[in-house]
Amino acid sequence: MRDPLSRTFAALADPTRRALLARLSEGEANVSDLAEPFLQDMSLPAVTKHLKVLENAGLITKGRKAQWRPCQLNGEPLREAVDWMEQHRIAWEEQLDRLGAYLKSKNKGTRHGSKK
Amino acid sequence: MRDPLSRTFAALADPTRRALLARLSEGEANVSDLAEPFLQDMSLPAVTKHLKVLENAGLITKGRKAQWRPCQLNGEPLREAVDWMEQHRIAWEEQLDRLGAYLKSKNKGTRHGSKK
DNA sequence: ATGGTTTTCAACCGAAGAGTTAATTAACTA
DNA sequence: TAGTTAATTAACTCTTCGGTTGAAAACCAT
Numbered sequence: 469m470r471d472p473l474s475r476t477f478a479a480l481a482d483p484t485r486r487a488l489l490a491r492l493s494e495g496e497a498n499v500s501d502l503a504e505p506f507l508q509d510m511s512l513p514a515v516t517k518h519l520k521v522l523e524n525a526g527l528i529t530k531g532r533k534a535q536w537r538p539c540q541l542n543g544e545p546l547r548e549a550v551d552w553m554e555q556h557r558i559a560w561e562e563q564l565d566r567l568g569a570y571l572k573s574k575n576k577g578t579r580h581g582s583k584k
Numbered sequence: 585m586r587d588p589l590s591r592t593f594a595a596l597a598d599p600t601r602r603a604l605l606a607r608l609s610e611g612e613a614n615v616s617d618l619a620e621p622f623l624q625d626m627s628l629p630a631v632t633k634h635l636k637v638l639e640n641a642g643l644i645t646k647g648r649k650a651q652w653r654p655c656q657l658n659g660e661p662l663r664e665a666v667d668w669m670e671q672h673r674i675a676w677e678e679q680l681d682r683l684g685a686y687l688k689s690k691n692k693g694t695r696h697g698s699k700k
Numbered sequence: 701a702t703g704g705t706t707t708t709c710a711a712c713c714g715a716a717g718a719g720t721t722a723a724t725t726a727a728c729t730a
Numbered sequence: 731t732a733g734t735t736a737a738t739t740a741a742c743t744c745t746t747c748g749g750t751t752g753a754a755a756a757c758c759a760t
Contacts, residue, residue, distance in 0.1 A: 474597050481593035482718085486668070493675035499737060514719055516738060521717090535727045535736045543676040546669045552602070553662045559609035560659035598748085615707060630749055632708060637747095651706045651757045 472526070473552060476545045479525035484510075485518050492528060492541040499537050588642070589668060592661045595641035600626075601634050608644060608657040615653050 470478070479485055488502055503515040519539065522528045526545045531538045586594070595601055604618055619631040635655065638644045642661045647654045 471599060473602070474599055477593050477597035478717095480665075480669075481590050481597055483587060483590055484718095486589070489672055493672040493679075495679065500735090503737095510718090511720065512736090513721085513738075517718075520738095537737065541672070541676045541679075543673040546673040546676075549596075550666050550669050550673065553596075553666050556605055556609040556657070557659040557662040557666065560657045560662075563609075563611065563657070594747095600748095616705090626748085627750065628706090629708075629751085633748075636708095648756095653707065 472545065473549060475525040476527065476549045479521050479527055480549070482518070482521075484515075485522055488515075488518060488522065489527060489541060492539060496538050496540050499539065502539060588661065589665060591641040592643065592665045595637050595643055596665075598634070598637075600631075601638055604631075604634060604638065605643060605657060608655060612654050612656050615655065618655060 480489075484506060487505070491497060491502060491505075499516065499519060500512075502519070503512050506515055519528065519530070523530055527542055528539050529542055531540070596605075600622060603621070607613060607618055607621075615632065615635060616628070618635070619628050622631055635644065635646070639646060643658055644655050645658055647656070
């Protein structure tokens with residue numbers, strides 16, 4: 469079994485699941501509501517499985533109202549994933565900045581980039 | 585073949601690959617440098633494959649210097665992925681805000697939550 | 701040319717993913 | 731009780747993933 473961050477990213481690595489999340493970011497919805505746009509492409513059990521993946525990743529929670537399962541988005545895992553990415557993306561940008569500063573300082577003493 | 589966003593998330597859904605990226609966010613490194621911490625857990629070709637996945641996702645670029653392949657992080661796909669996530673995470677938080685506002689307004693007229 | 705490094709390629713294997721259909725569960729409704 | 735709707739489970743197929751080992755490629759140094 470995988471660590472939470474891996475499960476989050478794996479869950480996001482599928483366009484159908486991202487579309488489900490996008491739909492849920494507009495508000496709660498039942499399984500059949502969520503499935504409706506996909507039923508020409510895949511079966512209902514396929515959607516159920518996708519929702520299970522999202523649930524296992526903690527990205528959604530499923531309630532119960534009679535025979536319906538109202539699903540809600542849960543943003544917390546998203547925040548953690550964003551945090552991980554930002555941390556390294558920012559480090560990457562700092563590298564670029566240092567490179568830029570280096571190239572600048574290299575041309576400082578020696579006028580317009582004359583060699584040596 | 586998959587869309588770029590899916591490839592990015594899929595590439596991030598593995599702890600080895602995230603560790604490789606973390607290492608690269610501190611600066612450029614060769615394949616064998618990158619592989620070194622993992623060689624007790626897996627073979628060198630396994631690391632090569634992971635790097636290939638990262639490269640195909642556009643998260644790293646590989647240069648060549650003699651027989652070495654200096655790898656660099658590329659943060660752009662990270663930014664796109666973060667954008668996608670933030671967009672929906674924020675929508676989710678606005679839901680919470682609306683819910684909070686609703687609960688607040690519900691208790692406005694009727695003193696301390698008396699029921700009807 | 702020979703030999704040593706660094707890295708990749710090829711072929712294979714088992715496990716996990718994403719889909720199917722058919723059957724089942726769980727709740728409501730007449 | 732019988733029927734309907736919503737959703738899940740089971741069993742199966744096919745593909746992709748993550749790893750292996752062994753060989754090959756590419757480059758440098760003697």
